[in-house]
Amino acid sequence: MSLKDILDVSTDNSLSGQKWHMLRQSIVKRLLSYGNATIAELGSELQSSVPTVTKAVNELLLEGYVVDMGKITNSGGRRPSLYSINPTCAYFLGIEVGRSNMSIGLQNIKNEFVSIELGTSFVLENTQESLLELCSLINSFIEDSSVNKKMIVGACINLSGRINSMEGFSYNFFFSENQPLSEIISEQLGIPVRLENDTRAMAFGEYREGVVDEEQDVIYVNYGWGVAIGIITNGQLYYGKSGYSGEFGHSNIFDNGLLCQCGKIGCLETEISGWALVNQFKEAIAAGRHSQIVLDENSNDLQHHAIIMGALNLEDSLCVDLISKQSEKMGRYLSMILNIFNPELLVVGGDFSLLGGYVLLPIQSALKKYSLGLVNRDVKLKKSNLGHRAGVIGACCVVKERMLSTLINN
Secondary structure, eight states: OOHHHHHSOOSOOSHHHHHHHHHHHHHHHHHHHHOOBOHHHHHHHHTOOHHHHHHHHHHHHHHTSEEEEEEOOOSSSSOOEEEEEOTTSOEEEEEEEOSSEEEEEEEETTSOEEEEEEEEEOOOOSSHHHHHHHHHHHHHHHHHHTOOGGGEEEEEEEESSOEETTTTEESSSSOOSSSOHHHHHHHHHTSOEEEEEHHHHHHHHHHHHSSOOSOSSEEEEEESSSEEEEEEETTEEOOOSSSOTTOGGGSBOOOSOOBOTTSOBSBGGGTSSHHHHHHHHHHHHHTTOOOSOOOOTTOSSOTHHHHHHHHHHHOOHHHHHHHHHHHHHHHHHHHHHHHHHOOSEEEEESGGGGGTHHHHHHHHHHHHHHSOHHHHHTOEEEEOSSGGGHHHHHHHHHHHHHHHHHHHHO
């Protein structure tokens, strides 16, 4: 049985039928949100009699939504059984689409990956052929996973740039005025699809399953080919009026005359980003600096990866120097974010986070120098511990969150 079925409104229009359906939903929602429970605990929390809850739980057991975890110990008397959601009754598909590769994973209801592929070769181009190839790769992954597609509650696809998650449009890739991209892909996959901005999904993955502990106000910095932030306030993703919050990299910062990839002049990304690092590296070599790294102009991989690996694995002086200078600038301008939002936690993720102290120490030094002391005192700085899995995990979490929201609102 699929958990999709219990999300549907009951076809029984009688009052008793609707109440019964709501009770079953409430039991599933309780087990999903707070974990295992006994019949007595469910009855008390849902304000329903033990015989009624027992009947509902037995139905859910037979249908495969719930499993009996066995008897628990108590102070005396008859030992009650502990019930849990069946981890195989629902799956969530997360897809992270980058410029030169994609990652995809399938999680069960217990947040366990039953299948995951990181860094699959895929060149993102704004063409119909590229979109069809993306859908084909996703369908092949589902087929190879051995999970019945009917058991997949939904998929979330992360793309960079301007994403309207509520309406399902991407304004940077595969845009069509006639139909939301989420619907187009859903038709190709045969499952519900949601679009999400890549940085926002990474932030949510880190919040749900990563380095975040009890913090409820978090800023996540995606420091990679480009730069963006994901904002979590009071434990919820912040989207802004139109869903485009977090475009930190396209803030007009520098009076340098450099053209940004967004088409404007002097954006933060023109001096602080992966593509800016590549330009800075080439300029340094042209000016006579030396490096062990030789950039492969014909590689599909983004060239900043080679410079990052040069710093990480070879301690190449030019690579380290350029990255340290960028990171100090990053900390300076992140200090504005701290002053505005006063978060509990600042998480650095993305490709540059692999460098650890090479990036975090200059950022931390600049934060102390440029942010208000009272603000800086209360913020923690951490490196992402999900790495390249952050986007896939976040996408799965987004689908799961929407499923829980559906249960709550039904």
